Amino acid sequence: MRNIIIDCDPGHDDVIAIMVAMAHEEELNILGITTVAGNQTLDKVTNNILKVQTLLGTNIPVSKGYDCPIVKPLEVQPLAHGETGLDGPELPETDLKPTGLHAIEFMRRTLEEAKDKVTFVCIGPLTNMGLFLKTYPHLKDKIDCIAIMGGGIYNGNIQVKAEFNVYHDPEAAKLVFDSGVKVVMAGIEVCYSGSILLTETERAKDGGKASKLFYDIMQFYQGYAIRNGWDRTAIFDMTPIIWLLHPEYYVSEEREVHIELNGEYCRGMTVVDTRGYSGQMVNPKTVLVSVDREKFIEVLFDSLERLDKRFA
Ligand code: BDR
Numbered sequence: 001m002r003n004i005i006i007d008c009d010p011g012h013d014d015v016i017a018i019m020v021a022m023a024h025e026e027e028l029n030i031l032g033i034t035t036v037a038g039n040q041t042l043d044k045v046t047n048n049i050l051k052v053q054t055l056l057g058t059n060i061p062v063s064k065g066y067d068c069p070i071v072k073p074l075e076v077q078p079l080a081h082g083e084t085g086l087d088g089p090e091l092p093e094t095d096l097k098p099t100g101l102h103a104i105e106f107m108r109r110t111l112e113e114a115k116d117k118v119t120f121v122c123i124g125p126l127t128n129m130g131l132f133l134k135t136y137p138h139l140k141d142k143i144d145c146i147a148i149m150g151g152g153i154y155n156g157n158i159q160v161k162a163e164f165n166v167y168h169d170p171e172a173a174k175l176v177f178d179s180g181v182k183v184v185m186a187g188i189e190v191c192y193s194g195s196i197l198l199t200e201t202e203r204a205k206d207g208g209k210a211s212k213l214f215y216d217i218m219q220f221y222q223g224y225a226i227r228n229g230w231d232r233t234a235i236f237d238m239t240p241i242i243w244l245l246h247p248e249y250y251v252s253e254e255r256e257v258h259i260e261l262n263g264e265y266c267r268g269m270t271v272v273d274t275r276g277y278s279g280q281m282v283n284p285k286t287v288l289v290s291v292d293r294e295k296f297i298e299v300l301f302d303s304l305e306r307l308d309k310r311f312a
């Protein structure tokens with residue numbers, strides 16, 4: 001059993017990732033969810049995950065973190081995630097409240113109290129994680145690894161060479177990547193390799209509560225792919241969660257990765273050293289390259305079925 005904290009900006013794919021984690025209680029013990037501004041403002045993304053929990057009937061503690069990046073101004077993502085950050089599904093009003101602890105205080109307290117090491121799954125901009133490591137470096141030893149959806153080996157999405165989560169707060173990403181803690185990077189290439197076919201989404205149409213939520217989320221989320229004429233879409237944030245469950249489904253490489261903070265065109269790029277030689281690697285990251293798509297997608301649908309039974 002792995003103890004995890006999910007740091008996120010929900011967000012359509014964030015919610016799906018959290019549902020996959022929830023479905024695997026025997027493997028993943030979710031100690032808490034921490035939120036960060038990214039896909040939408042901090043209040044909106046926090047409210048989204050509280051409402052989702054009300055809909056599902058769960059109550060994992062949620063702690064709010066930073067409401068803007070360390071240096072850049074906040075630039076939210078209405079094109080991908082809508083005005084609410086989770087446009088599409090109809091969500092109930094919620095009485096659930098955040099813990100009242102700042103995300104990095106929740107992380108500190110949880111790690112101080114933990115008997116076993118804790119794994120972080122970071123699927124939003126890295127502001128909380130970076131500032132946690134900078135503020136409480138003595139707690140690094142309590143971290144097993146930081147599994148990140150962010151960056152790319154060759155390309156970006158929000159920019160030619162930069163992926164949204166890293167681009168949004170590159171200074172924070174640098175704090176994480178240079179921290180010395182084991183980092184697993186699920187960049188855009190591995191996420192695209194696990195893309196769901198738009199036709200596959202239909203499998204969830206007549207399912208239970210979790211399937212219905214997934215289906216409604218996808219009706220908005222895959223609009224971007226439809227507008228571009230694509231037959232599939234990446235549910236980015238599921239990738240590090242499913243890696244925790246099934247690392248054997250993935251091809252990965254140990255690579256040095258540097259975060260570009262300057263650069264006229266490349267600020268926010270993860271500069272992955274893909275050269276085939278290697279002298280001594282100083283601080284290699286586990287870079288996920290590709291995933292067995294069919295197996296990856298089966299984990300998703302199996303998770304929804306499990307949750308449908310649990311929440312029936
Ligand atoms: C990442 O950016 C966000 O829009 C998604 O939630 C995901 O975390 C993909 O680049």
Ligand code: CA
Nearest residue numbers: 011014123124
């Ligand atoms: Ca996200």
